[in-house]
Amino acid sequence: MQASADPxxxxxxxxxxxxIMSYQFTLIPGDGIGPEVTQAAVEVxxxxxxxxxxxxxxxxxxxxxxxxxxxxxxxxxxxxxxxxALKGPVTTPVGxxxxxxxxALRKALNLYASLRPVRSLAGIATPxxxxxxxxxxxxxxxxxxxxxxxxxxxxxxxxRLLSREATLRLARFAYEYARTERRKKVTVGxxxxxxxxxxxxxxxxxxxxxxxxxxxxxxxxxxxNLVMELALDPTRFDVILLDNLFGDIASDxxxxxxGGLGLVPGGNFGxxxxxxxxxxxxxxxxxxxxxxxxxxxxxSAALMxxxxxxxxxxxxxxxxxxxxxEEGKVLTRDLGGSTSTAEMTQAIVEALKTER
Numbered sequence: 001m002q003a004s005a006d007p008x009x010x011x012x013x014x015x016x017x018x019x020i021m022s023y024q025f026t027l028i029p030g031d032g033i034g035p036e037v038t039q040a041a042v043e044v045x046x047x048x049x050x051x052x053x054x055x056x057x058x059x060x061x062x063x064x065x066x067x068x069x070x071x072x073x074x075x076x077x078x079x080x081x082x083x084x085a086l087k088g089p090v091t092t093p094v095g096x097x098x099x100x101x102x103x104a105l106r107k108a109l110n111l112y113a114s115l116r117p118v119r120s121l122a123g124i125a126t127p128x129x130x131x132x133x134x135x136x137x138x139x140x141x142x143x144x145x146x147x148x149x150x151x152x153x154x155x156x157x158x159x160r161l162l163s164r165e166a167t168l169r170l171a172r173f174a175y176e177y178a179r180t181e182r183r184k185k186v187t188v189g190x191x192x193x194x195x196x197x198x199x200x201x202x203x204x205x206x207x208x209x210x211x212x213x214x215x216x217x218x219x220x221x222x223x224x225n226l227v228m229e230l231a232l233d234p235t236r237f238d239v240i241l242l243d244n245l246f247g248d249i250a251s252d253x254x255x256x257x258x259g260g261l262g263l264v265p266g267g268n269f270g271x272x273x274x275x276x277x278x279x280x281x282x283x284x285x286x287x288x289x290x291x292x293x294x295x296x297x298x299x300s301a302a303l304m305x306x307x308x309x310x311x312x313x314x315x316x317x318x319x320x321x322x323x324x325x326e327e328g329k330v331l332t333r334d335l336g337g338s339t340s341t342a343e344m345t346q347a348i349v350e351a352l353k354t355e356r
Contacts, residue, residue, distance in 0.1 A: 022051040023308070026078045026085035031060040032282025033292035034088025040294030040345040041086060041301040044320075047349045048305075048313040055082055060090030060101055060282075070101045076108050079273060084308060086301055087277040091284070099146060106139045111268035111275060112166060113173040114139045116251040117303065118234075123325035124259040124335065131258050133237040134183070136174040137247025139268055141166050144244045162198045162243060164205050171209035173269065174241045178216050185217040185238040186210070189226040189246050202243060227253060252279065262334050265299035267307065276304040290340045293332040295321055298348060320351035 027042070029035040045052060057075045064070050070092055079085045090101045105111070114137040120129050141161045148158035178186055188206050192199035203220065210218040221229070223246050230237065230250065234257050242250055255264040261280035268275045278296030286292055299321060305314035324330050330347040331337025339347075 021310075022053070023084075024053045024055060024082050025304075026075075026082045027054040027056045028059050028075065028085060028087040028090070029056065030088025030282060031062055031091040032089060032284040032287040034060070034090065034282055036287070036290065036292050036341050037278070037294040037297040038086060038088040040341055041297045043345050044298050044317060044348050044352065045301055045305075047352045048310075048316060050305075050310065050313060061093050064093055064096075064098075070098055071104050071108075076105070079109060079275065083273050084304060085273075085275040086297070086304060087275050088297065089278065089280060089282040091282045100144075103144055103146070105275065106268055106270075109270050109273055109275070110140065111270040111273065112138065112140050113170055113269045114247065114251075115177070115267045115269060115303075116254070116264060116279065118251070118254040118258055118264055120258050121263060121325050122322060123328045124263065126257060126259055128234055128257055131234045131254075133234060133240060133254060134177070134181075135240045135242065135247055135251040135254060136170065136177065137242050137251060138166060138170045138244045140244075142244025142246075144248075160195075160198060160245070162202050164201060167202050167205040168209060171206045171241065174239055175209060175213045175216060178239045179213060183216070183238045185219055187219040187221055187226065187237055187240045189221055189223040189240065189242045189250065191223050191246075193222060199243075206241060223250075226250065230254060230257070255279065260334060262293035262296050262332070263299070264296055265303045266296075267300065267303050274304070274307055276300040276307075290342060291333050292341050293334050294341050294345055295325075295332075298345075316352055317348075320348045323351040323354075324348050 027038060029038045042054065055078050057078045059075045060070050063072060092098050092101045116135040118131060118133050120131040141163060143158060143160040145161040147161060148156060151157050174186055188203065190199045190203045192203045227250055230253060234254060240250060252261065255261045264279060266277055266279050278300055280296060283292060298317060302314040302317035324347045330339045330344055332339050332344055
């Protein structure tokens with residue numbers, strides 16, 4: 001699929017349709033390598049037995065000149081209409097007064113929970129081969145709430161906002177996810193020994209929610225100890241529940257333990273809506289060269305399919321990615337190979353044909 005200059009034009013995936021279900025999703029190609037890696041995900045999904053129509057909406061630095069904002073209202077309207085979106089990395093112009101597109105999107109749609117599954121993949125050489133954890137991160141508050149100001153020349157204050165309401169819904173999301181996915185433990189990270197009121201509120205609220213899930217073990221750790229243990233032995237973790245800043249840092253660290261951000265999917269969840277995206281940036285230094293690793297966005301698409309109930313198709317994509325990586329013949333530059341984005345995509349599509 002080639003993205004049209006018309007952001008509101010719908011694009012339909014080519015190929016045979018054998019699924020009785022038909023879907024319409026929002027697609028945000030993004031900036032830099034975004035169009036390349038989202039195109040790869042669209043091609044992989046086209047090889048599945050699904051009928052999907054894409055509502056393509058451009059956002060980020062590429063639309064600022066024409067629309068005066070990196071996040072036009074039409075993008076939000078599309079996601080609100082379709083309820084599900086696949087998003088490439090976007091760039092927020094620096095020094096032009098714009099709020100981070102990612103933060104603005106999450107706040108506008110109340111996408112309060114970030115889900116980042118981190119799993120070891122055969123064929124990727126790392127010290128750990130049995131990592132299977134999930135980081136659940138609060139997405140709308142914390143230090144990223146945007147409450148900061150200068151109080152004097154050379155002195156800035158940023159407010160880290162934590163509320164009981166936001167923590168309640170986040171904790172419910174984490175424990176419900178653990179229950180549904182048959183995970184046995186939730187590790188809660190905090191700094192209540194120092195930040196007694198804010199982190200104390202976060203910790204007490206999570207503990208309250210945990211009482212409703214007696215079959216799931218709750219483990220409490222200070223964030224500094226948690227990240228140390230994560231580095232020493234990530235296999236001891238199952239679900240990790242953190243606030244916005246702590247979750248941002250810990251989820252990227254966890255990704256590094258299994259091969260990097262190019263291999264880890266993600267999703268952002270709110271009431272009745274979800275936006276799926278990789279955590280990596282737009283990498284403008286390699287944009288247009290055809291060398292970007294599309295796997296994180298492809299796995300985000302699989303996560304999206306799992307979320308809407310198309311688990312068989314999501315599993316097929318995950319298995320196809322594992323097959324390609326385990327063979328070790330097709331690896332992009334960040335994985336130590338010389339495979340192009342298109343070649344990696346085609347290899348995964350071919351592997352899909354055997355994943356029935």
